[in-house]
Amino acid sequence: MAKVIKKKTTNSFSKFILWFWVLFASGIALVALIFLSASWGLFGELPPYEYLENPQTNLASQIISSDGNLLGKFYLDDNRTDVKFEDLPENLVNTLIASEDIRFMDHSGIDARGTLRAFAYLGSKGGASTISQQLARQLFVGVRSRNKFETIQQKIKEWVLAIRLERSYTKEEIISMYLNIYDFGNNADGIRSAARIYFGKEPKDLKVEESAMLVGMLQNSSLFNPLRREELTLNKRNVVLGQMAKYDYITEAEKDSLQATKMDINFNPENHREGLATYFRMYLQRFMKGWIDKNPKPAIGDERDRYNLYLDGLKIYTTIDSKMQANAEEAVNEHMTKLQAEFFNQNTTVRNPTTPFSDITPEETNSIMERAMKNSERWRIMSDAGKSEKEIRESFSKKTEMTVFDWKSPTKEKDTILTPLDSIRYYKTFLRTAMMSMEPQTGHVKAWVGGINYKHFQYDNVIQGARQAGSTFKPFVYAAAIDQLRLSPCETRPDTQYCIEAGKHGNMEAWCPRNSDLKYSGTSYTLKRALANSVNTVTAQLIDEVGPKSVVSMVRNLGLNGDVPEVPSIALGTLDVNVYEMVGAYGAFANQGVYVKPVMVTRIENKDGTVLYEYVPETKDVLSKDVSYAILDLLKGVTQGGSGTRLRTTGYNKWRPEYDEIITGYPYELTNPIAGKTGTTQNNSDGWFMGMVPNLVTGVWVGGEERAVHFKSITYGQGASMALPIWGLYMKKNYAMEELGISKEDFVKPEDMSIEIDCDKFTKELRQNNDVEDDLEDLDF
The missing domain is CATH 1.20.5 (Single alpha-helices involved in coiled-coils or other helix-helix interfaces)
Structure with missing residues (x-):
């Protein structure tokens, strides 16, 4: 049995x-x-092997400054810039492995132990997605479906693709691809954007606790967002730090210490309307579109394609210096805040019933408002939507909630309720500015500020705006006269009424210019003193002697491309020019008479580093060395005894105390040689200052969007008050950074200088020559 x-x-x-x-x-x-x-x-189409070997991700194009910093990017949806594995900090890699896939270095795409554990506990003790699987989902599978059957299909596809990825790439490449592809929110696509946006640094500089926060966001960047859910994100970061201690990447003591720290978020948003050099970036966008139209990609088979500025990951190397750009923007902000406060103080409805406009009729005011309304975005959108003109006009009178620009707010914005028509008038009250700084020997533009705030004022006054040059045009007249007549800056001309009769130089009527104070001193001025004090009568005599045609020919060669009529009145700066052209033209004076066209882009590369474009300088010999140096000598007189002397002094220029603070003097105290020229146009509508040191030429303009928006008096309305302070603040900041190498030396005098600039010596020689002539007259031949 x-x-x-x-x-x-x-x-x-x-x-x-x-x-x-x-x-x-x-x-x-x-x-x-x-x-x-x-x-x-x-279970659904899988990507071909070719795609696996070279997965395509949208890469933002980078704008790189001359000192190697990232100024910004061009992108549509993906603000992504790839980072190589060797540029990732070790603490970030360790944090990722400890938190997401501790056996990453040992498996081949699927973690068998983790998968069995997930099945056994139905996911209650964590999932089993490896880093390779997560990358497969990001690249090829997409968002997890809520349908259970589709979820299973997606999971199977992830397994297959993870194994394929492991066969095609090294572990290091998979880690870098994963961190580069992930969307961390707030336009932070990829680890480089995330490090810059959340902490203001490059990935290689991330601390352990910062890496832990970013790795914690990998689970769900919308949920664990430090800007919206700070406490939740902090707790998640601490969980990740606990995982690091669990697997011995950090000690328990280090874990406890790091978990006790706060998240030191340094939020630096990266978008097209904020950040450094916004106006320049928008200029660059137009430049790149033009370049792309003219430079298709190399032929591939029978097809030709164009580069995509927003997807192809181009690297655009610019001449902008990030430190000088920051100095320029700070200088504009400091001065314009106070200047605008004084403008508001002087243009209340009590003091000026037609505010913000001055010296115009109600009919002219209505014309300005009508034109602004029809040119507005609201009018365009409603018109495109098929709305009638009556409906559109009525909408401009309905109050609505809006966010407007405000100098006093820390964010430069405030929420308010206005009618769209009132908002137009509100924005007309703001003074605008433009500033450009260039190295004259190379033409490299170092700083570019097109306005006071790109988000709210998108018109770029550096290159789009053209306004009357005023007295900043006079050096061109002096240059033509010195060049053709070989005049010395010590030559004299009387300050008396001077008229050029009708028809002499093509002018229809007699032209008898007056000085700004409407007076004539009756004394003789040297050319140097006349330019320093902007004596109009002397400038009129010079253009009469040399002729407007010679002046026009010269400024054309100096890069002024607008409409320049060949009439005497151009001598006083009646033509419209922009800051970009004026800086280029003045650069020739500092570059021994050689004009170098301003350049902003030196090189363009594709994402693989292949050079697609390199800049070739455009130059032209316009003036001889001695003539250009004579002009510099004249312009140095402006800052030694003319309207630019406040750059040298610590004198006082008190502003209204009721607006936050008082400026107690000119805070520049610059002692080095400076060549410069102020400019002020009729009714104080435009204020200019052009300033030069041997290796930097900078132009500044300040004025209203409308010429009818201006200060009543020349005290505040002149170029020395509106524009010069920006130049002074900018240069003081530059000189505080010795690494910038901004010159404090004098301009180099030509060895064969044939024009006498020493007025004592000139006067002595003139007297000797006059004595000889008198002796000759006494002889009886």
């Missing part, structure tokens, strides 16, 4: 073993079949 029982037990055990192997083999076969089915596309 016992033997029978033993036989049955043996048979039962054998069957169990048999069925076990059958089921085990069937399970393996089933898994293999599932993988094969997935690879055959039965």
Whole structure:
């Protein structure tokens, strides 16, 4: 009986073993079949092997400053810039592995232990997605479906793709691809954007606790967002730090210390309307679109394609210096805040019933408002939507909630309720500015500020805006006269009424210009003193002697491309010019008479580093060395005894105390040689200052959007009050940074200087020549 029982037990055990192997083999076969089915596309189309070997991601184009910093990017949806594995900090890689996939270096795409654990506990003790699987989902699978059957299909595809990725790439490449592809929110696409936006630094500089926060966001960047859910994100960061301690990447003591720290968020938004050099970036966008139109990609087969500024990851190397750009923007902000406060003080409705406009009729005011309304975005959008003109006009009178610009707010914005028409008038009250700084020897533009705030004032006054040059045009007249007549800056001309009769130089009527104070001193001025004090009568005499045609020819060669009529009145700066052209033209004076066209882009590369474009300088010899140096000598007189002397002094220029603070003096105290020229146009509508040191030429303009928006008196309305302070603040900041190398030396005098600039020596020689002439007259031949 016992033997029978033993036989049955043996048979039962054998069957169990048999069925076990059958089921085990069937399970393996089933898994293999599932993988094969997935690879055959039965669970949905998989990307081809070629795509796996070179997965395409949208890469933002980078704008790189001359000192190697990132100024900004061009992108549509993905603000992404790839970072190589060797540029990732070790603490970030360790944090990622400890938190997401501790056996990452040992598996081949699927973590078997983790998968079995997930099945056994139905995911209650964590999922089993490896870094490779997560990358596969990011690149090829997409957002997880809520349908359970589709979720299973997606998971199977992830397994297959993860294994393929492991075969195609190294572990290091997979880690860098994963961190580069992830969307961290707030336009932070990829680890480089995330490090810059959340902490204001490059990935290689991330601290352990910062890496832990970013890795914590990988689970769900919308949920664990430090800007919206600070406490939740902090807790998640601390969980990640706990994982690092668990796997011995940090000690328990380090964990406790780091978990006790706060998240030191340094939010630096990266978008097209904020950040450094916004106006320049928008100019660059237009430049790049023009370049792309003219430079298609190399032929591929029979097809030709164009570069995409927003997707192709181009690297655009610019001449802008990030430190000088920051100094320029700070100088504009400091001065314009106070200047605008004084403008508001002087243009209340009590003091000026037509505020913000002055010296115009109600009909002219209505014309300005009508034109602004029809040119507005609201009018365009409603018109495109098929709205009638009556409906559009009515909408401009309905009050609405809006965010407007405000100098007093820390964010430069405030929420208010206005009608769209009132908002137009409100924005007309703001003074605008433009500033450009250039290295004259190379033409490299170092700083570019097109306005006071790009988000609210998108018109770029550096290159789009053209306004009357005023007295900043006079050096061109002096240059033509010195060049053709070989005049010395020590030559004299009387300050008396001077008229050029009708028809002499093509002018229709007689032209008798007056000085700004409407007076004539009756004394003689040297050319140097006349330019320093902007004596109009002397400038009129010079253009009469040399002729307007010569002046026009010269300014054309100096890069002024606008409409320049050949009439005497151009001598006083009646033509419209922009800051970009004026800086280029003045650069020739500092560059020994050689005009160098301003350049902003030196090189363009594709994402692989292949050079697509390199700049070739455009130059032209316009003046001789001695003439250009004579002009510099004249312009140095402006800052030694003319309207630019406040750059040298610590005198006082008190502003209204009721507006936050008082400026107690000119805070520049510059002692080095400076060549410069102020300019003020009729009714104080435009204030200019052009300033030069040997290796930097900078132009500044300040004025209203409308010429009818201006100060009443020249005290505040002149170029020395409106524009010069920006130049002074900017240069003081530059000189505080010795690494910038801004010159404090004098301009180099030509060895063969043939024009006498020493007035004492000139006067002595003139007297000697006059004595000889008198002796000759006494002789009886």
